[in-house]
Amino acid sequence: MNLINLLAILLVLAIAAFIVVKILMARKNQEVDEDVEQDDKTYTLEKMTEFIKRRLDEITKINLYDIGLSEEELKRRKNKKYELKKALKGCTYGDVNDKKYVKELIYDLLSKEYGVDEINVSKAIPFDTPSLLTAQDKFDIMLYVYKQQFGYEALTEFIKKYNLAALKYISGEAKPCYVITEEEINDIYEKENLLLTFNDKLNVITQRIYQSYKGYSSIDEVRDMNIDGVSGGVSGLPESFLSQVAQTDGDYLDQILDNKVPRACDSIWIFFQGKSIRLAFLSFGSESELKRVCQNIYKYNNPGQLSDSNGYKINEMKDRISCRCC
Amino acid sequence: MAIITFWNNNTGKIGQTYSAIAIATQMALDHNYKILFLSTKYNDRLVIDAFGANEQAETVKKIVTNKNSMDLESGIEGVAKMANAGRLTAEMIPNYTKVILRDRLEILSGPKGVSKQEYEKLYEICKEIVNVSKRYYDLVFIDLNNGMKDQITKDILQMSDIIIFNVEQKLAEIENITKIKENSEILLPKKTMFLINKYDRESKYTAKNITREVGEKKTILTVPYTALYSEAIQEGLTTEFFIGLRSKNFDDTLDNTVFFTNELRRANEAIIYKMQELQMRI
Numbered sequence: 001m002n003l004i005n006l007l008a009i010l011l012v013l014a015i016a017a018f019i020v021v022k023i024l025m026a027r028k029n030q031e032v033d034e035d036v037e038q039d040d041k042t043y044t045l046e047k048m049t050e051f052i053k054r055r056l057d058e059i060t061k062i063n064l065y066d067i068g069l070s071e072e073e074l075k076r077r078k079n080k081k082y083e084l085k086k087a088l089k090g091c092t093y094g095d096v097n098d099k100k101y102v103k104e105l106i107y108d109l110l111s112k113e114y115g116v117d118e119i120n121v122s123k124a125i126p127f128d129t130p131s132l133l134t135a136q137d138k139f140d141i142m143l144y145v146y147k148q149q150f151g152y153e154a155l156t157e158f159i160k161k162y163n164l165a166a167l168k169y170i171s172g173e174a175k176p177c178y179v180i181t182e183e184e185i186n187d188i189y190e191k192e193n194l195l196l197t198f199n200d201k202l203n204v205i206t207q208r209i210y211q212s213y214k215g216y217s218s219i220d221e222v223r224d225m226n227i228d229g230v231s232g233g234v235s236g237l238p239e240s241f242l243s244q245v246a247q248t249d250g251d252y253l254d255q256i257l258d259n260k261v262p263r264a265c266d267s268i269w270i271f272f273q274g275k276s277i278r279l280a281f282l283s284f285g286s287e288s289e290l291k292r293v294c295q296n297i298y299k300y301n302n303p304g305q306l307s308d309s310n311g312y313k314i315n316e317m318k319d320r321i322s323c324r325c326c
Numbered sequence: 327m328a329i330i331t332f333w334n335n336n337t338g339k340i341g342q343t344y345s346a347i348a349i350a351t352q353m354a355l356d357h358n359y360k361i362l363f364l365s366t367k368y369n370d371r372l373v374i375d376a377f378g379a380n381e382q383a384e385t386v387k388k389i390v391t392n393k394n395s396m397d398l399e400s401g402i403e404g405v406a407k408m409a410n411a412g413r414l415t416a417e418m419i420p421n422y423t424k425v426i427l428r429d430r431l432e433i434l435s436g437p438k439g440v441s442k443q444e445y446e447k448l449y450e451i452c453k454e455i456v457n458v459s460k461r462y463y464d465l466v467f468i469d470l471n472n473g474m475k476d477q478i479t480k481d482i483l484q485m486s487d488i489i490i491f492n493v494e495q496k497l498a499e500i501e502n503i504t505k506i507k508e509n510s511e512i513l514l515p516k517k518t519m520f521l522i523n524k525y526d527r528e529s530k531y532t533a534k535n536i537t538r539e540v541g542e543k544k545t546i547l548t549v550p551y552t553a554l555y556s557e558a559i560q561e562g563l564t565t566e567f568f569i570g571l572r573s574k575n576f577d578d579t580l581d582n583t584v585f586f587t588n589e590l591r592r593a594n595e596a597i598i599y600k601m602q603e604l605q606m607r608i
Contacts, residue, residue, distance in 0.1 A: 059398065072425055079421045080398050089415070101411035108399070108407075 043116065043123035049209045051114055052106050060085050090213050093300040094225060094317035102214060107206045116205070118198045127196055129187065135182040135281035136218060138189040143221055144204050145194055155225040156272075162188050165272055170280075182281040215294045218282045219268055220277050228271035232290060235269070235278075236262035237286040265290040328601050329460055329485060331468040332521075334492040341523035343372045343469050344559065345549035349597070350467045351489075351568050352590040354431035359464040362423065364402075365436040366452050366470055366482075368445050373469065374435045377426050378562030400424070401435040406451045407438060414454065416462035428566055432519070434459075453481050455494070488600050489518045490547075495531050503540045517604065519596060524551040527585065538597040547593040552586045 040048055064077050084105070090098035110116045116124075125142070126132040146154035159165050164184065167176040196204075212222035219230050237245075265284040270277050284290040298306060303315045332346040343365070350363045365373040398404060404422040408414040424434035434455070449471075462467050468486070471479055483489055490511060491506060493499040503520055506513055520540075522533060525548035537546045555566045558567035571587050578584050 010530070072428060076421045080404075083408075083413075083418065083421075084398060087411075097412040101407060101413055104407045104410055105398070 008251045030189065043120045045124050045205070045208055045212075048110060048116075048124060048205070049212055052109060052209055053213060055109055055113070056084075056105070059086065088214065091210075092296045094223070094297075096319055099210070099215070099224075103206050103210050106209055108204060110206065110209075111202060116202060121133060121198060121201045121205065125201070125208070127201050127204075133189070135185045136283075138185050139281060140207065140221070141194060141200075142185075142189060142192060143195065144200065144207065145192075145196075147221070152224060152226045153156060155227055155270075159272060159277075165275055165277055177279050178275050178277040180277060187317050188311065212289075215291050216297060217284050218292070222268075222270060222279075222282075228273070230271070231267075231269040231276075232284060232293060233264045233267055235267040236264040238264045251289055263287075327460060327464045328487040328604075329456060329468065330488045330490065330597060331470050331483060331486040332490045332492060333470045333479075333483060334376045335474060336492075336494070340492060340494050341549075341551075342472070343370065344556070345492060345521060345523045346467060346469045346490075346588055347373065347376050347479050347559065347564060348549050348555065348586075349593050351426075351431065351564060352587070353465065353467075353594045353597070355568055355572070356591065358430075359469060360429060360462075361431045361465045362419070362459050362463040363426075363431065363433045363467045364452070364456065364459070364469070365433070366402075366449060366468065367436050368442070368449075368471070369440075370436055371436060371438065372559070372607070373433055374438070375562055376559045376564045377424070379432060402437050402448055402452070402455065403435065403440070405455050406448050409451045409454050409458075409521055414458050416458050419455070419459045419462055432463075444522045449476070449478055453478055453485070456482060456485060468493060471581070474512075482518050483512045486598060487517060487604055489513055490495070490521050490597075492523050495522050495525055495529055495536075497531060497596050500536060503536075503548060508541065516607075517600070519547060519548040519600065521549065521593065523549055525549060525589070526551060538589075544596070547596055548589050550582065550586045550589055552582050554583055555586060 017275060048194060058080060062081075063297045064074055064081070087098040087101045091102050122128050125137050130138075133141075142158065143154055147157050150157045159180075162184070164180050165178065167178060169176050170179060205216075208219065211217055216223055219232055223230050254290060265287045266280045268282045268284070284293065295306070297317070300315060300318050304310070306312070332342050334340055334342050351486065352372065353359065354361050363373065377521060399407070399423075400422045402422075405414065405419060408418055408422075417456055419434070420432060423434050425432050437445050440448065456466060468482065470482055474483075488490055489512075491503075493503060499522075504602070506518075520542065525533065527550065533546045533548050537544070542547075555564075555567060558564050560601065571583055574584055574587070576584055576588070579588070
């Protein structure tokens with residue numbers, strides 16, 4: 001009888017040990033899955049944005065009751081989670097402090113978890129090869145450097161320094177206009193000859209990720225500046241219109257393909273000291289991005305839905321900047 | 327309410343953190359104050375390790391649940407993010423602290439595993455953290471960097487209600503105390519108290535002798551050296567050590583741990599008296 005008891009105890013212990021080992025192995029495998037996979041595209045902006053979205057989603061959506069925390073710890077973790085959720089919501093309404101907080105988190109996630117370092121930081125934006133930088137990259141870098149020095153007067157100082165708010169003739173236009181072109185940005189970048197530290201580079205990348213995730217796309221930093229206002233999508237043809245015309249007129253289709261027809265999502269204007277200046281080097285990239293920005297920009301204090309029947313909204317953002325969406 | 331800063335102008339390690347932890351823990355056990363212990367030192371793990379018995383439990387929990395990565399940073403780094411973004415309020419500070427004794431003692435651990443450059447940024451923010459946290463806690467104990475090279479150190483000393491100037495039990499320190507009393511603009515006599523770290527009552531430089539020599543009215547405070555406390559700090563059992571001391575026979579003055587506790591109580595009484603004195607002046 002004793003022997004049978006002993007065998008039964010051993011059997012139960014063996015089963016228990018097997019289950020524990022199985023659970024621990026499963027956890028270990030889960031951890032491996034969560035590690036960042038390394039390949040050529042790992043340090044591209046798209047992959048990093050995807051990672052940031054996933055991580056912030058995980059942090060905000062975790063069920064704290066599942067972890068088995070003490071009452072005190074649960075209360076604290078809930079408060080921290082609530083603060084993060086509040087910041088993620090507030091930054092879309094134009095709260096500068098919430099934006100700073102979310103950017104700090106993104107910066108930390110990239111440097112501490114994603115493993116962005118001095119070597120791979122240039123894979124996202126080729127900081128070391130100016131010829132490969134786009135005009136938007138160059139503008140973002142210069143605006144960041146100016147912001148460090150002048151704060152929210154950065155854009156004003158930048159425009160004044162290079163006299164960019166002057167009437168000028170551009171090719172294909174009969175009349176002079178207020179515009180800042182890609183060539184001008186390229187020339188200025190060359191003149192500035194900036195030396196960036198790793199911290200600067202990662203801050204530029206953080207801003208890029210933030211603006212495509214929670215911010216207002218390419219006008220995110222421009223909107224924060226002390227200027228009279230920003231407009232997006234107010235000139236050019238919307239994509240829906242272009243697709244309709246392209247079906248009827250072959251010439252138009254050719255022009256669209258040659259990028260001769262200005263698209264609505266390429267239109268970004270700033271109001272600077274009484275002048276409307278077009279930023280020809282900046283673009284929202286696609287109409288869906290422009291739509292995303294429009295849908296976020298007017299939502300502070302629930303002014304109602306922007307729809308086909310009610311095609312415009314005038315509202316104030318959290319930082320008291322007024323916005324109009326049409 | 328009150329900021330109590332532990333500071334010294336020596337270059338080496340003289341046991342300041344050792345004393346600060348002891349005084350803060352004893353204060354939390356004996357008095358009904360809500361205390362925050364803040365360490366600003368660079369990569370100094372002593373404070374975390376001193377109360378680190380629960381760290382092992384947390385490590386086990388982390389392995390089993392694999393959910394720790396779902397949390398935001400704690401300690402000074404976490405608070406600094408809020409402060410940087412201009413969102414820090416007094417009520418937020420407890421979310422980033424580690425509770426040692428519920429509603430009595432919490433620690434805000436110093437930055438760990440950061441570069442010197444990052445540390446300097448965090449140290450700058452400490453000033454704001456101290457300012458905000460005093461609105462929530464009754465007492466804020468700061469274990470401050472030694473020396474007076476940084477402007478931030480000077481600012482925090484100026485902000486402090488009580489400065490506890492830490493010294494060693496040496497002949498040379500008598501001169502140091504005299505010099506500080508005569509010259510310093512920051513260490514004003516009305517808010518400065520002297521404390522001998524790792525005090526040995528067998529030495530001829532007793533607290534009474536040093537007090538007489540430097541011309542102080544009240545006996546200089548001391549934190550005696552006790553092997554048991556020293557071991558408890560290393561093993562992360564500080565709280566357990568202090569709770570264990572409460573069952574001691576406090577009439578046995580020859581017992582080192584009893585002497586240790588009595589001296590800590592004397593220090594705490596002196597701090598409370600100083601606080602009341604300062605409040606009366608205001």
